[in-house]
Amino acid sequence: MNNRSKVCSSALEAIGNTPLIRLARLDADLPGQIYAKAEFLSPGGSMKDRIARQMIEDAERAGKLKPGDTVVEVTSGNTGIGLAIVCAIKGYRFIAVMSEGNSPERRMILQALGAKVELVPQGPGGKPGQVTGQDLKLVEERGRQIAQELQAFFVDQFHNPSNVAAHAATTGQEIWDQLEGKIDIFLDVVGTAGTFVGVASTLKAKNPAIRCLAVEPASAPVLAGKPVTSPQHKLQGSSYAMIPGLWRQDLCDGYLTVTDEEAVATARRLAAEEGLLVGYTAGGNVAAALKLAKECAPGTTIVTILCDSGMKYLSSDLFVKS
Incomplete structure (x- = not known):
């Protein structure tokens, strides 16, 4: 019984076991199928x-x-x-x-x-x-x-191994269970690297053929070893144009980039077409997933993370069209 079908003794027991949502309207008519982990439904509104x-x-x-x-x-x-x-x-x-x-x-x-x-x-x-x-x-x-x-x-989240351990034991395992192991690609924007490394380590331990791809801002693809043209971008909480201490290169099969404009446009599409109000980085993740879904083999299963709630950005330009 997961935490959405039981009485919890505190908010701590309500953390995790978030739904995996098929983005059937955004990926309609595309070869790939995109599934997104709804981390904004956790008590604090994020992964x-x-x-x-x-x-x-x-x-x-x-x-x-x-x-x-x-x-x-x-x-x-x-x-x-x-x-x-x-x-x-x-x-x-x-x-x-x-x-x-x-x-x-x-x-x-x-x-x-x-x-x-x-x-x-x-x-x-x-x-x-x-x-x-x-x-x-x-x-x-x-x-x-x-x-x-x-x-x-x-706490030192950027160097704390418990950061990775949390996602390895919960997020990665949940994704595997929810799709019954039928996963082809996992992708995520990298901040502290805890989510990417934790999920990738669990998925690859179960099936080494699963491709795990890091998403970076187009202006700061430091993990891919490319020039940083600007460390300033809108993917808050991620991609600080430096390699995080928890990063594991051996778990990464490739790199994707997204622009601020792509992240914003996709976050707006998620709200207007899927009813999912999420932040900039979630928009970046899904923008990258959509790029893959257009060019992959039919039936490819792509999984990404909806990192946090769009409620945390209502004062920004994310949902205010100028």
């Missing part, structure tokens, strides 16, 4: 709820966290929201350190969940809604400083 729960519970098991402790993490918003939920239930004080460039909805949600939000100014030339690797370094420096000053537990 990051999974890693938030795992990272905190693993830290508890390892004796790194005890009742009354403070938790600190650098976040673009989604991991912070997941951690705010977990910390609220478990009784930890939580401080989210994030760039001023991230959408204001995320910080508002964090504050509503009881978190303290520490905003870090963007680097020179920074643009709202476009957080770069340089901005992230500034956030991480401040986060580590706060954690040291308060003797708090620093």
